[in-house]
Amino acid sequence: MLFNSWEFVALVAVTFVLYYLPALKRWQIHVLIASSFVFYAYHLPSLLALLLVSIFINATASFLIHNSNDQRLKRLYAVLGVVFNLAILGFFKYNKLIAGLVVSDLSKLDGIGAVIIALPLPIGVSFYTFEGITLVVDVFRSREKSRSYIRTRNYLDHLRNTCLFISFFPHLVSGPILKAHDFMPQIMAKLLKDVDWGRVFRFVVLGYFLKMVIADNLKDQTFWVAYPFFQGQSSIVLVLMIFGFVIQIYSDFAGYSFIAMGIAEIFGYKLPLNFNCPFISQSFTELWTRWHISLSTFLRDYLYISMGGNRRGEIRTYFNLMMTMTLGGLWHGATWNFGLWGLAHGIALAIERPFQKRRDPNARESSWPVKAFKMSFITAYFCAAAMFFKIPEFSHLILYVKTIFLNWSVQTSKTISLSILMFSLPVFLYHMLYLFNRKYGESFYKKIEYVLFGGMLFLILVNKGDAGAFIYFQF
């Protein structure tokens, strides 16, 4: 069910009414769970089976960890829980990749092998398996039961809470990836009077603007990146299209995340910020505190630190950085281009690390031209790496780069180039506004805020693009 569909609006409206009905006050969590199942199963009910199995296994593993006093048993349950989640992911998402390592021609596979690689990827599996891991690991890591995220002795209550944590519909299919330590403590009765409608409004309008006006319009220009269409485009257009693709994916994904945050607020739940103006980053380290924050913090807390982080010497730190980012890339898709995308960022982080360490914390802030250069460099690198994302076939990627150097004399398409610049402008202004507010405070912004949101509403009404699926649904 798409966020930009009438069915979704109807689902939210009905859930809202039932959720705050006084007669159903005791059943608020159940109402949300029921709506989440309707949301998830809307197009393919059979997918619900896997989600339910995942919820059950994660709830049981975490409950056993919480109630066991034997450290070895706790560890065993934690390992089993994590392995189970990774097995689901491996089985459904990486079956072709793994089979490709063993069998050179997958079309020759038959029997059970052919059936397995033909299985469709269950929507949202990359997100909810990671959330199952956070639950199991967070409970294992909490040393005292009183500080645990399991607030009940009753297994069924815990199962119910886990059901909500994993299946909560605003975030279910494209994140943000929730951490148990953030979400579980919020599970309690909610009151209508506590809903911050200002926050709801801001998140929902901004989210739909980014998705419907920016991302949906940009996708019709970045379409020409596909082979063989790019071969007839000028060098300038080829470069602009990659830039436009990055803005598109930001607007699409950040838009989705903001909508999810706004919808969650209606029901009294706060989801973590997933994008925080990433294009003003002055370093790769900063970039990953601003882009897909829920994934980068997951990778830091549950993978990088588990691998030893930076506590095992410099060489090991660099290895951990690159491996974490490569695996983070592969999380996006089961093909090597995603792994290369992650590795490109891992290498950038590793190269940057010695310079970050040598920075004098008392040094004066850089001048604005230097800051602007750093921001441009980080964004340019991010765009270059994004080619691995957009052009999955390696030979096409090489040809694309070659064509950039060859097609200088080809006439530049004004339509594509101006469209990309026009639709990227609001994102640029949004980032500039963030910097302005950070430097001068928000008093000016507060005066014009209604103009900005009114303008966004107006453009949603009169300038939306051809509706497309959210990009991250495919992950």
Place this chain on the structure above:
Amino acid sequence: MRVRLSTSSFSHLIVKSAAFCLIAFAVYTMLVIITKPNVTVMLNQWQGNMVAAQDYIYDHNDRPIVVVGSSLAAKIDMEYLEPDYWNLAFAGGSVSTGLEIIARSGAGPKIVCIEANIFRDTDEKMIGDLFTPVVWKWKKYLPSLRLRYQPFTVAYNLVNRLFKTKSRLESEYQVDPEFFKKMLDSYRRDYAKAPDEREVSRRIGVIRGQVEKISARNARFIFFETPIHPGLADSVQSSYVRKRLMEAFPPGAYTWLPRPDDAKYRTTDGIHLTDGSAYEFARVFQKTVGDAIGKSGLRE
């Protein structure tokens, strides 16, 4: 149940933003109605298709001659056609999409020219977007809701007029030989197979229903083919589509224009005409339609 909403949360922001949006919409709508911005360039194919359809639905559904078809017939640009014509063929579109637009808009053309090169399903998404219940009728009186007048498109056209470009005929597309060969080889492979018989029968059934509906408004139908590469014109697929359509809409009951001389025209990829060839074909096509109308006594 009385709901008390906190003033700090359900704030003036929402009310003021909504008010600003409504005022902006009203002002923009008045501007569009009064100034009628000159928008000739669309930003992408989808928008181009939707604008052609909306222009027909709201402003030009009194055109007596309408063309329906796929991207092949869409190459016959409106610039090349006389004022009596309207082209409802779309890139990525189909005959049944165009017929559905005519049927739902309530239009009553005298002649409908049906491209007989390609079979495709109705673009249900496009039809759904064009005819959203209730809202679609408002767009006749609120042109700012139509895709032609999207603010970014209007702004682009204003900027575009500052930089004069050659007309499409002057800047004839230079076909890249390697690209052309690649595409032609690909089409040769596709056109060597007949389409699925059940799908063809189903689609013909849909078209027949649409033709009957529009016939009730006293429309007549003319079938034609656009020129394609000679190596594809008599391929298995082309011959099959031609045969099935002629069986469903026989020349005795419907008018079929003579097949074009494919060798006289150039294509960019084997099936889509270059701009120069599309212009030439448009001249021939309109003459042939005119002759057909005269011969069959369709002209009143």
